[in-house]
Amino acid sequence: MSPAGRPRTFDMEAALQAAMLLFWEQGYEATSLAQLREATGLSSASLYGAFGSKEGLFEKAVEHYIAGPGSVTDVVADETVSPREAVARLLHGSISMQTDTSHPRGCLVALSGTVRAPGAGEAGVRKVVAARRAADRAHIRACVVRGVTSGELAEDTDVNGVTSMIHGFLLGISTQVCDGTSAGHLHAAADAVLANWDARGR
């Protein structure tokens, strides 16, 4: 049943897509409501009626990102493939997505909310992206654990160490892409990380 009141006329998906691209390109702080209004074609009233605040819009835009381009990292949570294969797809897939020229460079989740600002709104911005980063890390760690139990990795493998190595490289991809490092070099780097995985087999 439709809710009472005048129905919304704008396309929510299109608005979130436009907002996502803007936040992705410029970051949360540097993106103004005036820009968001122009990009989405919405008035302040519509924007605030639908999302409550700039921070609320950012959260929804991040969710849209995670469901869209950011979904490339979902493969690492797939336990039906071997842990090495999952990590390989995670790294190579992330590189391909982040260097795709049809949208802004890098990863919105990796680049946002990495500094602490005093405003209350900042904490919320930080929380939503940090949560996704923590989830990715947890999935990587689960892969490493699976690798050890399956025998792909040595028994004495430092799980947290290998996890931090892979996750660190993953996070560093974004900055490198922003600085212009080529996809080819990054794919080779991912192979180097995976070679490390192989070298740790018993």
Place this chain on the structure above:
Amino acid sequence: MSPAGRPRTFDMEAALQAAMLLFWEQGYEATSLAQLREATGLSSASLYGAFGSKEGLFEKAVEHYIAGPGSVTDVVADETVSPREAVARLLHGSISMQTDTSHPRGCLVALSGTVRAPGAGEAGVRKVVAARRAADRAHIRACVVRGVTSGELAEDTDVNGVTSMIHGFLLGISTQVCDGTSAGHLHAAADAVLANWDARGR
């Protein structure tokens, strides 16, 4: 010979230190001039007289950072030590510095200027930190090349790939530290990267 005119009464080093800590903690965009005025104890006139603009102050603060805490990465440019040793000191030194609780977490250079903003000032902010990142990368690459020529690394080593792996991990340290990853896990991760280096020997 002293320059003509009324001499400056404030401590330039102290002012840059205060500004550096603020930019480090909050990032360029989220740091306001009012905060910078309070932290440095200077008036707008003194600030603008000495640095010209917020962007100019940021550039000087970054130089102060590079000469101070950021100097830990200088070791990778030291050609008197073996390339593996240089990379080892780079990674472990960076982790120790970034997790030191006597100052903000992470690396100011790695966390700043990773997004493109439309304003003209943004380009300048981006330039100064991106230049340092490029320099670090070049030094890492030189180490990898030295490793190949010295025989530490195999002749068929993908130089750009290994460089991107090491640099990517280095850049990713900052985000991990901001998210609370422990120094211990990161040191173990650095060892994993270095183990990769060793495994690539011929």
Place this chain on the structure above:
DNA sequence: TCAATATCGGATCGTTCAATCCATAATTAA
């Protein structure tokens, strides 16, 4: 048919932003 509800465009809110101006003070060069 009508009250209640929710969205719309657009004007507008008070605040904060980076930056500038001004009168005064302190120094050097002539």
Place this chain on the structure above:
DNA sequence: TTAATTATGGATTGAACGATCCGATATTGA
């Protein structure tokens, strides 16, 4: 001394900020 130059504190600028208000409009449930 005097003129030129630079730094100082403090008031102030116009613009941009995020957010809200308002009258008009469109829909639902009674």
